[in-house]
Amino acid sequence: MTQAAYLRMEGLSKAYPGVVALRGARLEARRGEAVALMGANGAGKSTLMNVLGGVTLPDEGSVTIDGAAVHLRSPREALAHGIAFVHQELAMLPSMTVAENVFADGFPTRFGVVDSARMHREATTLLARLGCNLPTGRLVETLGPGDRQMVEIARALRRAPRIMIFDEPTSSLTSREKARLFDIVQGLKRDNVAIIYITHFVDEIFEICERVTVMRNGATVADRAIAQTSPADVVHLMLGEADSAERLADASTGPGPVVLDVANLSGGLLRDINLTVSAGEVVGLWGLLGSGRTELVRALIGLDPIESGTLRWRADSELQPITPANLHRIAGVVTEDRRGEGLLLPLTTRANLSLTSLRSLLYAFGVIDRGKEERLATDMIGQMHIKVSGSGQTVGTLSGGNQQKVVVGRWLATNPRLFLLDEPTRGLDVGAKTEILKLTAALAHAGAAVLVISSEPEELLRICDRYLVMSRGRITAQLPGTANRTDLLAAVAAAPTPSRAA
Ligand SMILES: Nc1ncnc2c1ncn2[C@@H]1O[C@H](COP(=O)(O)OP(=O)(O)OP(=O)(O)O)[C@@H](O)[C@H]1O
Ligand SMILES: [Mg+2]
Numbered sequence: 001m002t003q004a005a006y007l008r009m010e011g012l013s014k015a016y017p018g019v020v021a022l023r024g025a026r027l028e029a030r031r032g033e034a035v036a037l038m039g040a041n042g043a044g045k046s047t048l049m050n051v052l053g054g055v056t057l058p059d060e061g062s063v064t065i066d067g068a069a070v071h072l073r074s075p076r077e078a079l080a081h082g083i084a085f086v087h088q089e090l091a092m093l094p095s096m097t098v099a100e101n102v103f104a105d106g107f108p109t110r111f112g113v114v115d116s117a118r119m120h121r122e123a124t125t126l127l128a129r130l131g132c133n134l135p136t137g138r139l140v141e142t143l144g145p146g147d148r149q150m151v152e153i154a155r156a157l158r159r160a161p162r163i164m165i166f167d168e169p170t171s172s173l174t175s176r177e178k179a180r181l182f183d184i185v186q187g188l189k190r191d192n193v194a195i196i197y198i199t200h201f202v203d204e205i206f207e208i209c210e211r212v213t214v215m216r217n218g219a220t221v222a223d224r225a226i227a228q229t230s231p232a233d234v235v236h237l238m239l240g241e242a243d244s245a246e247r248l249a250d251a252s253t254g255p256g257p258v259v260l261d262v263a264n265l266s267g268g269l270l271r272d273i274n275l276t277v278s279a280g281e282v283v284g285l286w287g288l289l290g291s292g293r294t295e296l297v298r299a300l301i302g303l304d305p306i307e308s309g310t311l312r313w314r315a316d317s318e319l320q321p322i323t324p325a326n327l328h329r330i331a332g333v334v335t336e337d338r339r340g341e342g343l344l345l346p347l348t349t350r351a352n353l354s355l356t357s358l359r360s361l362l363y364a365f366g367v368i369d370r371g372k373e374e375r376l377a378t379d380m381i382g383q384m385h386i387k388v389s390g391s392g393q394t395v396g397t398l399s400g401g402n403q404q405k406v407v408v409g410r411w412l413a414t415n416p417r418l419f420l421l422d423e424p425t426r427g428l429d430v431g432a433k434t435e436i437l438k439l440t441a442a443l444a445h446a447g448a449a450v451l452v453i454s455s456e457p458e459e460l461l462r463i464c465d466r467y468l469v470m471s472r473g474r475i476t477a478q479l480p481g482t483a484n485r486t487d488l489l490a491a492v493a494a495a496p497t498p499s500r501a502a
Contacts, residue, residue, distance in 0.1 A: 006031045006194045007052075007163055012061030013218075014047055016397070018389025021047040022058065023218040027196070029163065034185060034195035036205035036226075039215035040238050040429040041401025042387035045198050046088055048215070049165050052196075053085040054078035065163070079105070082162030086152050086169055088198070088400045088427075094141035099123035101140050102154045126154040129187075131180040146173050153181070164188055167198045168400065171427050174289045182208050200401075200429050202231045214238055239431045248434075248441045248462045255281040255465070259418050259449035261319055262300070265309030269295050269473035273309070277449040279417070282440060284460035285453045286488055287470035293453045295473065297335070297422050301327050313418065331418040332411030343403060345396035349388050350377035352395045353410045380409040385435060401428045408436060412443075419443060421452040425459060437463050457488045467491075 005028035014022040022044045029035050039045050050056035052063065054072040063070050065081055072078045078085070092101055099116075100107075102123040107114045123136040132150045140148060149169060156164060166185075170178050185208050188195055197209055205212055205226065212229060214222040214237040222237045256279030265273040269292045277283050285293045298304040300311070302323070312319040313330065322330070343352055354373045377391040384405045388398060395406055404427050411419065421440065425433040441463045444450050454460050460467065461484070469477040469491040477491045 005029065006066055008064045009048065009052065010062050010064075012048060012051055012058045012063075014044075014051070014056060014058050016389070018393070020218055022051075022061075024061070024220075025215060025218060026220045026223075027213050028223065029194040029196055030211075031162070031192045031194045032189050033210040034189060034197050034208055035211040035213055036209040037196055037198045037213050037215065038202070038205070038234055038238055041405075041427075041432050042399040043215040043238070044218040045215055046167055046399060047218075049085065049167055049196065049198070052078065052083060052163070052165060054083075055085075075105075079159060082159070083165070084156035084159050084161035084163070085165045086149075086156050086167060088167035092140050092148055092152065095139060097137050097139055098127075098134050098143075098151055099136035101151050102126060102136075102158060104155060122158070123154065126157055127151075129157065130154060130184060132177075146177050149173055150177065153184070157184075161193060163194045163196070165196045165198075168200065168427060169197075170199060170201065170204065200427065200433075202234055202430065205234070206231065216240065235430055238429065246462070248438050255279060256447065257314060258319065259314045260451070261310075261312040263310045263312075265296075265299065265306060265311070267299055267306035267308070268304050270299055270306075271473045273473075273475055275468055275475060277418070277451050279314075279447050279449050280444055281465045282444045282450045282452060282463050284464035284467045285451060285470060286457070286460060286467050286492070288492060289455065291470040292473035293470050294422055296470070297333070297420050297451075297453065300420060301331070301333055330416060331420050332414060332416040333419075334407055334411065334421045334424045343395050343407060345394070347395060348392045349381070349386070349395050349398065349406060350374060350391035352406050353377045353380050353391070353413060355410055357410070357413045376413050380413055383412070384409045384439075385432070401432055404428055405432065405436075408439070412439065417448050419448055419450045419452075421450065423453055423455065425454065425456075433459065457485050460488070461485060 007029040009025070009027045012022050012025045025044060025048050027037065027048060037045050047056060051058045052072065054075045054077050057073065063072060070081055072081070093104060099120045103119050108118045108122065109115055110118070120136045127134055127150065130150050130153060134147055134150070140151060143151070153169065169181060173181060185195060197205065199205060209226055212224055212226055212234060213220060214234065216238065258276045258278050260277040262273055262275050273296060285296065287293050295304060299306050311322045311327065313322045313327065350373060354376055357376060374391060380386070381388060381391060386405045386409065387402050395403060398406065408424055425436050428436060437459060440450055440452060452460070465481040467479040467483055467488065468475050469479065471492070479487055479491060
């Protein structure tokens with residue numbers, strides 16, 4: 001049964017200097033239903049939701065809730081209309097506790113004093129609804145991205161919202177956390193909440209949404225019932241073309257000399273890691289979240305201490321010992337946490353793109369060659385299709401996916417011979433994912449050695465020449481480039497799981 005829309009956003013426009021973010025966009029949401037808001041990176045999804053959240057004032061357009069026009073001039077006014085927002089880029093207070101973050105927009109008080117006991121009790125209850133038993137006294141800075149996401153969702157739930165916005169909520173969740181989130185979404189629907197759900201995982205929306213609205217270039221191009229559409233339709237509407245899942249690299253013609261050689265590496269979770277990556281080869285590091293994939297990359301680049309082991313890399317013709325600290329300088333590294341480790345948000349796109357190439361941009365006397373810097377930036381923006389008004393746009397104002405492209409792009413600019421890529425496509429739309437995967441394959445083709453982590457077997461299958469399977473901090477199997485999806489899944493299933501670890 002279709003009911004009348006509870007929320008109606010119409011004719012919304014918003015321009016920034018040099019960028020039109022919204023062009024007459026519209027969106028409807030119904031109580032007890034979830035509507036998926038889909039669109040390529042930079043399409044305007046977050047901006048439209050920022051309007052609803054009172055974060056961004058539109059130039060034109062109207063918002064009505066339950067038939068009445070509303071003015072959303074601040075997040076506080078949005079809250080007063082029952083609108084809660086789980087943001088794409090988490091807005092946490094890292095040096096405060098879990099409970100304080102849940103109650104960040106208003107602590108409970110008793111006789112004018114913060115009622116700390118009640119705050120912790122209620123935070124515990126809210127988190128328990130999410131199936132999450134984090135100690136509420138823990139500092140948020142000690143939490144991983146998945147747990148931080150749970151804290152942010154608990155904060156939104158606290159207000160018993162009537163409209164709930166999720167902006168890419170699953171990009172940092174494990175599959176178990178994701179299952180819990182889906183339960184929460186179903187529960188909110190039963191409570192008659194209207195849900196707006198943004199994601200780049202097309203399959204998710206067929207699981208939990210009733211409708212789908214698609215945006216392209218700031219405008220709404222479709223609004224349909226999920227039952228009357230297919231994943232291929234959605235991708236086609238988003239990109240104006242079909243995406244294919246074809247393999248991007250031919251099975252390697254045989255790798256060149258070893259570029260990275262790791263022997264008997266142990267430290268933290270990691271136990272006795274032996275691996276090599278050769279020139280011209282893409283090696284996929286495959287395993288469940290928590291199997292040690294990210295830890296391995298972190299240990300290699302010196303972010304986590306190692307206890308023992310030998311690391312060598314091919315400088316000119318010889319394999320030479322490396323310290324993790326200098327690997328950081330010789331390898332192109334993309335980490336999971338682009339905002340924490342990756343980008344300088346207040347600086348321009350140009351400055352961020354040239355960051356790692358600074359040395360090659362200097363004149364002999366140490367002054368930056370601005371012309372060269374600009375050419376490098378313009379090249380990368382073109383090559384990666386980064387959506388900016390110009391190379392001078394501040395990185396903090398790019399859409400989430402376009403920020404990720406800047407992280408990848410600035411490494412490409414340095415032409416390193418070794419790449420360590422941890423979830424390089426996270427937060428990217430399906431079209432941009434394919435672009436990054438193509439670039440990865442092209443890097444290897446040009447002779448670089450690539451070690452890549454992805455949680456999506458479909459992605460690895462398109463580019464890898466070889467797979468290393470990880471579990472409980474060890475490499476438990478190796479699979480050839482001819483392995484298929486079933487082989488990868490079987491390799492993980494056969495390995496002991498982290499939760500069974502002693
Ligand atoms: N404060 C701002 N100043 C300048 N431009 C902005 C600002 N906020 C957003 N934009 C621009 O508006 C456009 C739409 O961005 P938005 O964040 O809404 O995209 P999105 O659909 O959420 O993309 P993604 O999937 O990558 O998160 C982008 O080109 C972005 O650079
Ligand atoms: Mg966004």
